Amino acid sequence: MLFRPLPGLLALALLALPSCFTNKQNQGERLYGQHCASCHGEQGEGIGQLIPPLAGSDYLARHPGQLACIVRQGLKGPITVNGVGYNQLMLGVQDTTTHHQLSPAQITNLLNFLESHWGNHPGPAGVRTIAGTEAELRACGER
């Protein structure tokens, strides 16, 4: 008697399975939506001269080795992006209300997403690796 509903459960389990993998695959894009898009825009367009764009951003191209630390620690003070000056405090993910800490793997996926979309390109080191992100984070006292 107990066996009857089980094939149904098994089918359900199989149906649920793909979500496990697709989530991981699009992690960079998903993290962007969760942590970045509300200020930097759904398409990385930024907000006027208040929040700099991430799409086609020369800042990303010029500072590939600092991006992991910026994601973690945020940014303060004036910067120039594509010839426009910005001066708005950016929170690092660790300063958010839930004190959510992105892992080196998550930051790697996030930055790989950014550097392969909207006209951006990977830095001179190519596609990011977790080890590379860990090295960047160590350089700014993070781990």
Place this chain on the structure above:
Amino acid sequence: MFLKYLPLAGLLALAGCGTGPAADDTGITAITTDMSAEGDSAATTLPYLGAEGRKPVPAFSLPDQDGKVVSDKSLAGKVYVTNFFFATCPGICPKMQSELLKVYKQYQADPRVVFLSFTIDPEHDTQPVLADYARRLGVAPGTNWRFLHTPDRPAAYKLASNYLAAAQTDTQAPGGIAHSGALALVDDQGFVRGTYDGLNPQQTALLLRQLPLLLKEVKARPAAAPATAAR
């Protein structure tokens, strides 16, 4: 015997894989407010909102980013949308202002409509700071989006409550102030007629649907009616 439980175990294990409720870790410190206007888009007349029943918002008079005075008198006969922000706010403000920007873009040339952003950090947000903020946001000088300087934080928090938004000093919050991203829609007689979560694009869309309803109501009012007349 153990085998028959395997599918169940698998299902249990999978529960951890699902997307689940999205964690709110976007850096947003929001005081959630009851969005009573939600789901009311089908109504042709907007409700009268307010904690103390049907009362217009108290009189006020504040300088804007150009040094011009905005008051209940200068707003009489106009419909306006409010929110509360501060220029250095790294949490919810950029999102909230970019949402309001969508509404502004459709009504920036409309003399019947005004947008008011009250600063809740007046010590920092002086007139030049407000003017610079407006420019950076893409609000042209002299248009109908006014950034208002409040006397001090307590006064700003009181104003926020008049417009059914919440704001308070909170050292734990990004920028030191916790506040809601609530927008209020105020009619020509000073009554709050709608509140919207300014961080939610669906709520911005609702505001865009309800604003014309209110403009239609205002247009239909008898021209000679005194500002406080009950309809």
